[in-house]
Amino acid sequence: xxxxxxxxxxxxxxxxxxxxxxxxxxxxxxxxxxxxxxxxxxxxxxxxxxxxxxxxxxxxxxxxxxxxxxxxxxxxxxxxxxxxxxxxxxxxxxxxxxxxxxxxxxxxxxxxxxxxxxxxxxxxxxxxxxxxxxxxxxxxxxxxxxxxxxxxxxxxxxxxxxxxxxxxxxxxxxxxxxxxxxxxxxxxxxxxxxxxxxxxxxxxxxxxxxxxxxxxxxxxxxxxxxxxxxxxxxxxxxxxxxxxxxxxxxxxxxxxxxxxxxxxxxxxxxxxxxxxxxxxxxxxxxxxxxxxxxxxxxxxxxxxxxxxxxxxxxxxxxxxxxxxxxxxxxxxxxxxxxxxxxxxxxxxxxxxxxxxxxxxxxxxx
Numbered sequence: 001x002x003x004x005x006x007x008x009x010x011x012x013x014x015x016x017x018x019x020x021x022x023x024x025x026x027x028x029x030x031x032x033x034x035x036x037x038x039x040x041x042x043x044x045x046x047x048x049x050x051x052x053x054x055x056x057x058x059x060x061x062x063x064x065x066x067x068x069x070x071x072x073x074x075x076x077x078x079x080x081x082x083x084x085x086x087x088x089x090x091x092x093x094x095x096x097x098x099x100x101x102x103x104x105x106x107x108x109x110x111x112x113x114x115x116x117x118x119x120x121x122x123x124x125x126x127x128x129x130x131x132x133x134x135x136x137x138x139x140x141x142x143x144x145x146x147x148x149x150x151x152x153x154x155x156x157x158x159x160x161x162x163x164x165x166x167x168x169x170x171x172x173x174x175x176x177x178x179x180x181x182x183x184x185x186x187x188x189x190x191x192x193x194x195x196x197x198x199x200x201x202x203x204x205x206x207x208x209x210x211x212x213x214x215x216x217x218x219x220x221x222x223x224x225x226x227x228x229x230x231x232x233x234x235x236x237x238x239x240x241x242x243x244x245x246x247x248x249x250x251x252x253x254x255x256x257x258x259x260x261x262x263x264x265x266x267x268x269x270x271x272x273x274x275x276x277x278x279x280x281x282x283x284x285x286x287x288x289x290x291x292x293x294x295x296x297x298x299x300x301x302x303x304x305x306x307x308x309x310x311x312x313x314x315x316x317x318x319x320x321x322x323x324x325x326x327x328x329x330x331x332x333x334x335x336x337x338x339x340x341x342x343x344x345x346x347x348x349x350x351x352x353x354x355x356x357x358x359x360x361x362x363x364x365x
Contacts, residue, residue, distance in 0.1 A: 004098070004127045007199065009107035010115060010167035012160045013067075014144040015136040016181045019217060021047040021107040023188060026216045027205050030104035032097045041148050048107050051093055056110040059086045067110055070155065073162040074269065075116060075170070083117055090121035103204050112167035119174070130199050131171040135164065135245045136181035138238060157238060161272070164245060165265050172258070175199065178248040188217040237271070240264055
């Protein structure tokens with residue numbers, strides 16, 4: 001092996017990309033300096049370079065997408081975007097991050113779709129890109145995403161089709177290996193031997209690679225069972241893709257397989273918007289429910305406005321009454337003061353004596 005080689009792990013999220021890249025790292029393959037921190041759903045780690053993640057995420061957002069956008073797919077939109085700056089950033093990253101490494105690996109599920117840009121950057125930096133495509137049954141992936149992200153099964157399977165079909169198309173012409181998730185979990189030693197043979201890694205992989213492989217891969221990685229995707233629009237197309245990918249894992253590449261992939265991709269490009277039809281119905285149901293609630297909320301707001309208006313009127317009436325009470329109180333106090341003043345005069349005292357005499361005489365005076 002001579003020159004620099006980058007092993008790209010191209011696969012859908014929850015397809016064993018982390019375990020596979022971690023296995024490569026255990027065998028001495030460089031991953032760069034700063035990796036994403038482990039999380040509860042990936043306790044061993046993602047084995048994903050932080051700067052790779054940041055580069056891809058920023059570019060995708062600038063293009064108006066998210067990684068879980070069902071319409072983040074294909075190459076047509078890439079051709080419409082300005083990618084020159086992004087490719088230059090990739091080249092600078094590769095030259096700085098892996099300056100002293102002859103063999104390194106990059107993993108980020110987003111690269112399944114962005115690989116044409118990374119591939120061009122590698123070739124412009126005299127780096128040989130080779131690819132591993134881990135394949136996991138889409139129902140297992142969708143169930144895993146449902147637990148982790150709350151996605152519907154339809155959306156998970158739609159994302160699986162987007163990423164795996166893109167990875168297959170974008171990696172054509174590169175030296176590549178298709179690996180099933182079950183192979184990785186159950187036969188890690190065979191996986192390593194296959195990689196050594198295909199990528200000619202004899203002179204860089206340590207002699208104890210079998211022990212390292214057995215010690216790293218945990219068979220508890222698999223939490224969900226697969227099944228045929230027999231419900232919903234496009235089920236037959238998904239099953240065709242599944243069968244074809246697993247055939248590639250078992251038998252390797254054949255020209256007839258590539259032609260079949262082209263046929264599936266063409267049909268999928270035509271019909272993929274309908275894959276989320278069930279989700280669309282749920283979204284519309286939620287939308288109508290939201291509108292009903294919004295109307296009820298507006299009625300409450302209107303009632304609230306009327307209540308506030310009536311409260312303001314009552315408050316004004318209360319203030320007016322308090323003003324009247326205060327006036328009456330003042331008048332009373334003034335009258336009481338005048339009465340007390342009158343009582344202190346000589347006329348009042350004479351009149352008081354006359355009233356008493358009158359009362360004694362029986363009111364005859």
